Amino acid sequence: MGIFDFLTGEFIDVIHWTDNTRDTMVWRFEREGHEIKYGAKLTVREGQAAVFVHEGQLADVFSPGLYMLETNNMPIMTTLQHWDHGFKSPFKSEIYFVNTTRFGNLKWGTKNPIMLRDPEFGPTRLRAFGTYTVKVADPAVFLREIVGTDGEFTRDEISYQIRNIIVQEFSRAIAKSGIPVLDMAAATQEVGKLIAEAIDPTLKQYGLSLPELYIENISLPPAVEKALDARTSRGMAGNLDEHMKWKAAEAMTIEGSAAGNAMGMGMGAGLGMQMGNMTMGAGPWGGATAPAAAAPPPPPPVEHVWHIADAGDVTGPFSKAALGRMVTDGKLTRDSMVWTQGQDGWMKAEDVVELAQLFTVMPPPPPAA
Secondary structure (H helix, E strand, C coil), X not given: CCHHHHHHHHHCCEECCCCCCCCEEEEEECCHXXXXXXXXXXXXXXXXXXXXXXXXXXXXXXXXXXXXXXXXXXXXXXXXXXXCHHHCCCEEEEEEEEECCCEEEEEEECCCCEEEEECCCEEEEEEEEEEEEEEECCHXXXXXXXHCCCCEEECHHHHHHHHHHHHHHHHHHHHHHCCCHHXXXXXXHHHHHHHHHHHHHHHHCCCEEEEEXXXXXXXXXXXXXXXXXXXXXXXXXXXXXXXXXXXXXXXXXXXXXXXXXXXXXXXXXXXXXXXXXXXXXXXXXXXXXXXXXXXXXCCCCCXXXXXXXXXXEEEEEECHHHHHHHHHHCCCCCCCEEECCCCCCCEEHHHCHHHHHHHCXXXXXXXXX
């Protein structure tokens, strides 16, 4: 140590710390030989705490304020050893500044899917991620259990351990909560509170606290999400009866339009042939008259297709011939509910004139005894 450094150390008696890194949790005040001058001024700002360590033993913790490093404001120092020279010699000690503000925007997430038993889907897996904030609640415990003699301790040195604790407690909290997977999105606040309460005892052993924990997303495996999308699509159809009516009406409109176009083309062709025959017919010179062309047949009737309702499920459409085979196989009875385009609601098969003849070959049920 040069003479200039020695003199500078002797005359500088103001100890303080200003941090602009935003990630430093603990910083040690550096002095040559750890000699802190007796009567030096210690400034502890809001959001800080100063831990005084003498010969490897934690002597005192200073909260925000201005202190004179003397025995009258360090009662614990008097129990560590007897000070000679009326405490006029420099302290052979260390001072650690601890940042007690919240460190936010820290990330956590599950590396592997968590297995759980859902009341609706059964055994399933899910992933989750979010953010949290951490704060030094007990500077003395934090320095003793985590920091040790590290002269500059950052949040990255403890964030990995905290993430592991969060994921472990998240797995336990989810398994014990009994909250269905579909309701977890609405219960993220409740789940986050459960996790924070479960983590608190462990973090207290480190001198830390977890003021906030947020769950940003809970996701399911792709196969389960695909099944949920299909289920949602079915729900979007609304009332199945009205949906089938609309689909049938749309199909009939398309078929009717196609039949109308075909009829118009047929009529146009017939008129053209008739005019050609008139041109080739007998004239004033007594030529032979060609036979008149026959009128084209009308378009075939549109066959009805039928839908069958059974225990809330709707099947079809089926042609009349297919329904006849179902009557033979016993899959369609007189009491089966059927519907077709243009029919006013569901009706029993035996009450539909077009289908009643399917049951004529089958005897009605015997009368009650």
